[in-house]
Amino acid sequence: MPHLSDRVQRTFQSPFRKFLPLAQQAKDRGIQVIHLNIGQPDFSMPKGAMDGIKASNDSYIPYGTAEGQTPLRQAWCRYYERFNIHLDYTELIITSGASEGIYFTLMGIADAGDEIIVPEPFYANYNGFSEMAGVTIVPLPSSIEDGFPIPDASAFEAAITPKTKGILISNPNNPSGKIYDEGTLRSLAALAVKHDIFLLVDEAYSEFVYENHRFFSALCIEGAEKHIVVIDSISKRFNACGTRVGALASRNTDLLQEIARYARLRLCPPMLGQAFALHALQLPGDYHEGVRQEFSKRRALVLDRLNDIPDALYHAPEGAFYLFVRLPIDDSDRFCAWLLTDFDHQGKTVMLSPGTGFYATPGMGKDEVRIAYILNSERLSEGMDCLEHALTVYPGATKLSQATLV
Ligand SMILES: Cc1ncc(COP(=O)(O)O)c(C=O)c1O
Numbered sequence: 046m047p048h049l050s051d052r053v054q055r056t057f058q059s060p061f062r063k064f065l066p067l068a069q070q071a072k073d074r075g076i077q078v079i080h081l082n083i084g085q086p087d088f089s090m091p092k093g094a095m096d097g098i099k100a101s102n103d104s105y106i107p108y109g110t111a112e113g114q115t116p117l118r119q120a121w122c123r124y125y126e127r128f129n130i131h132l133d134y135t136e137l138i139i140t141s142g143a144s145e146g147i148y149f150t151l152m153g154i155a156d157a158g159d160e161i162i163v164p165e166p167f168y169a170n171y172n173g174f175s176e177m178a179g180v181t182i183v184p185l186p187s188s189i190e191d192g193f194p195i196p197d198a199s200a201f202e203a204a205i206t207p208k209t210k211g212i213l214i215s216n217p218n219n220p221s222g223k224i225y226d227e228g229t230l231r232s233l234a235a236l237a238v239k240h241d242i243f244l245l246v247d248e249a250y251s252e253f254v255y256e257n258h259r260f261f262s263a264l265c266i267e268g269a270e271k272h273i274v275v276i277d278s279i280s281k282r283f284n285a286c287g288t289r290v291g292a293l294a295s296r297n298t299d300l301l302q303e304i305a306r307y308a309r310l311r312l313c314p315p316m317l318g319q320a321f322a323l324h325a326l327q328l329p330g331d332y333h334e335g336v337r338q339e340f341s342k343r344r345a346l347v348l349d350r351l352n353d354i355p356d357a358l359y360h361a362p363e364g365a366f367y368l369f370v371r372l373p374i375d376d377s378d379r380f381c382a383w384l385l386t387d388f389d390h391q392g393k394t395v396m397l398s399p400g401t402g403f404y405a406t407p408g409m410g411k412d413e414v415r416i417a418y419i420l421n422s423e424r425l426s427e428g429m430d431c432l433e434h435a436l437t438v439y440p441g442a443t444k445l446s447q448a449t450l451v
Pocket residue numbers: 084141142143144145168215219247249277278279280286290291
């Protein structure tokens with residue numbers, strides 16, 4: 046085979062997907078694989094959500110506008126009004142998922158060799174997008190023993206160098222489930238203004254918040270209009286991950302116009318996905334209330350089951366739909382692969398994401414895994430049965446004797 050680029054061979058492998066070939070081999074051997082590896086819930090979309098696509102009965106699917114269709118941009122802004130966020134449609138462009146929004150933003154604010162500060166653990170694909178953009182992630186560590194506290198503004202400030210172009214956070218955080226409160230977000234925004242860098246907030250899980258926790262959007266912060274960019278998505282909001290529609294929202298329209306250069310290169314975001322999103326964003330009703338209640342049950346179930354696993358160390362998530370757990374294992378990559386290659390419990394096994402991918406600091410996450418509590422209670426229980434049983438027979442099991450946090 047002709048030579049491939051070093052870049053592609055270096056590129057980070059997503060921890061949620063890299064073991065899919067092993068999962069397929071397990072299925073080929075007749076083993077049921079319970080997928081708790083990826084944030085793809087089993088819920089139905091809101092009733093009537095597909096009507097937008099069904100109504101797209103043109104005889105062809107044309108290219109659209111690079112920045113996204115104007116009615117969708119307007120509808121997204123109207124949707125934000127429900128949360129007291131007031132934006133003009135020129136302050137929001139449509140991307141092919143939040144994924145493209147993250148990549149475009151990094152490409153728009155940083156040159157090769159520049160730095161962005163990201164608290165660990167973070168959404169694993171930030172690693173890959175940073176590599177693609179040639180940007181270095183400067184991680185801010187936080188420990189599972191302390192419950193992954195959100196670093197305060199002084200920790201961020203200490204990491205700023207002349208090469209720093211921005212701070213990137215996901216709020217609620219994937220994978221820790223932590224939520225940045227209004228005060229912390231305001232201090233980060235003030236820091237961004239002080240150092241003239243960007244504050245990038247990935248709000249893909251804004252609707253998934255539990256118990257008495259509250260979500261505060263960075264778009265509600267005044268006085269940092271040029272410095273704040275919010276990354277958003279249709280994927281989780283309507284359980285429509287495959288539509289590939291997201292958004293970049295910022296009052297810095299100069300930045301959006303510059304980023305639109307990349308948008309024009311890929312011509313337009315998916316038109317069918319946009320037809321879906323346009324309709325879904327305008328649906329009335331309380332879809333998310335029901336979804337939150339169901340996720341709360343699933344979250345409680347996993348927390349309860351983890352309680353029974355000796356030496357599991359975890360912290361109850363405040364938002365999103367993941368649990369990041371330390372387990373008594375030697376190596377999370379080896380463990381997650383072994384679950385698929387060498388283990389079954391009554392003909393079933395569970396697929397998890399190894400913790401290492403959620404860090405930039407080498408060696409971190411080696412005894413941590415991410416559990417996505419996205420399946421119904423029955424499947425989730427079966428998945429937890431597999432995990433519990435696996436830990437009793439895994440050859441690399443260790444004993445940590447840590448206290449369990451809830
Ligand atoms: C924090 C976060 N941001 C972005 C994405 C990607 O979203 P999209 O499907 O819109 O590309 C995900 C997907 O899991 C995510 O967890």
